[in-house]
Amino acid sequence: xxxxxxxxxxxxxxxxxxxxxxxxxxxxxxxxxxxxxxxxxxxxxxxxxxxxxxxxxxxxxxxxxxxxxxxxxxxxxxxxxxxxx
Amino acid sequence: xxxxxxxxxxxxxxxxxxxxxxxxxxxxxxxxxxxxxxxxxxxxxxxxxxxxxxxxxxxxxxxxxxxxxxxxxxxxxxxxxxxxxxxxxxxxxxxxxxxxxxxxxxxxxxxxxxxxxxxxxxxxxxxxxxxxxxxxxxxxxxxxxxxxxxxxxxxxxxxxxxxxxxxxxxxxxxxxxxxxxxxxxxxxxxxxxxxxxxxxxxxxxxxxxxxxxxxxxxxxxxxxxxxxxxxxxxxxxxxxxxxxxxxxxxxxxxxxxxxxxxxxxxxx
Numbered sequence: 001x002x003x004x005x006x007x008x009x010x011x012x013x014x015x016x017x018x019x020x021x022x023x024x025x026x027x028x029x030x031x032x033x034x035x036x037x038x039x040x041x042x043x044x045x046x047x048x049x050x051x052x053x054x055x056x057x058x059x060x061x062x063x064x065x066x067x068x069x070x071x072x073x074x075x076x077x078x079x080x081x082x083x084x085x
Numbered sequence: 086x087x088x089x090x091x092x093x094x095x096x097x098x099x100x101x102x103x104x105x106x107x108x109x110x111x112x113x114x115x116x117x118x119x120x121x122x123x124x125x126x127x128x129x130x131x132x133x134x135x136x137x138x139x140x141x142x143x144x145x146x147x148x149x150x151x152x153x154x155x156x157x158x159x160x161x162x163x164x165x166x167x168x169x170x171x172x173x174x175x176x177x178x179x180x181x182x183x184x185x186x187x188x189x190x191x192x193x194x195x196x197x198x199x200x201x202x203x204x205x206x207x208x209x210x211x212x213x214x215x216x217x218x219x220x221x222x223x224x225x226x227x228x229x230x231x232x233x234x235x236x237x238x239x240x241x242x243x244x245x246x247x248x249x250x251x252x253x254x255x256x257x258x259x260x261x262x263x264x265x266x267x268x269x270x271x272x273x274x275x276x277x278x279x280x281x282x283x284x285x286x287x288x289x290x291x292x293x294x295x296x297x298x299x300x301x302x303x304x305x306x307x308x309x310x311x312x313x314x315x316x317x318x319x320x321x322x323x324x325x326x327x328x329x330x331x332x333x334x335x336x337x338x339x340x341x342x343x344x345x346x347x348x349x350x351x352x353x
Contacts, residue, residue: 059339066336069280070279073279073283076283076287
């Protein structure tokens with residue numbers, strides 16, 4: 001029993017060596033990925049419906065893109081904070 | 086912190102030679118000072134920033150030293166650049182009356198573009214914007230400018246009043262007003278700077294990882310095959326970064342124009 005516990009303890013310490021920060025950033029990038037797809041998809045849809053409004057739509061598309069993108073970029077900090085030492 | 090992985094890599098650190106992958110990290114962003122004046126250390130990013138400023142000034146100086154009605158040579162290129170900023174960035178956000186802000190936006194766009202492109206140019210290969218201090222300067226200029234313009238054009242009370250969200254139930258106001266104030270005075274400038282910084286930081290790291298990996302894997306083993314794959318990735322990332330550099334300069338300038346327009350006239 002104590003042998004098993006010891007093995008588990010070693011296993012636990014070795015597992016914790018994984019760079020969880022990188023995994024966390026991978027997960028955090030899913031949302032902005034979907035979001036950026038939606039922003040551009042809908043912008044293209046809107047431009048196809050009303051080609052004469054392309055200028056204004058493009059402007060708002062870039063604003064929306066930048067707001068979504070910043071979420072992914074803020075997550076970039078995570079691997080540097082929670083890195084396996 | 087100053088320990089340079091590239092030195093390890095250059096010292097014959099290859100795969101199967103008993104040394105681990107010298108992964109690039111934060112240490113790639115710290116440089117030994119080129120020279121010091123007292124406690125002031127002049128480093129490579131500063132050199133890059135000065136170089137970029139000189140390049141932008143020299144380019145427009147040469148282009149418009151003796152402007153001609155029928156443009157020739159460099160003046161053509163510069164005019165295309167200025168017209169791009171005017172028609173794609175300034176006009177959609179500020180309209181025709183915002184043309185007096187064209188010099189600011191043009192210099193901002195080209196300064197950031199050249200600073201970003203420095204990450205791809207051999208020998209230099211460092212985007213100074215990946216040190217956050219270099220990003221803070223343009224952000225502070227824009228922040229001060231748009232708050233000043235807001236107070237000047239709408240009056241101190243009118244400016245605050247326009248941030249007051251209208252048409253919402255009164256019990257939501259205590260939540261909404263702090264959010265609006267926070268958005269305007271903290272989140273807008275913060276995200277404006279962080280976006281540029283983080284993009285350049287990630288871009289430099291990405292390039293460095295594939296370049297170091299190519300060198301590390303290159304040995305007369307199966308590693309040579311992986312090194313070839315890594316070299317292809319370097320090319321791919323290079324092209325991606327070319328796009329990102331341009332896009333970030335564009336977005337930074339676009340958002341500046343949008344913030345200025347929100348200061349010049351009340352939000353509807």
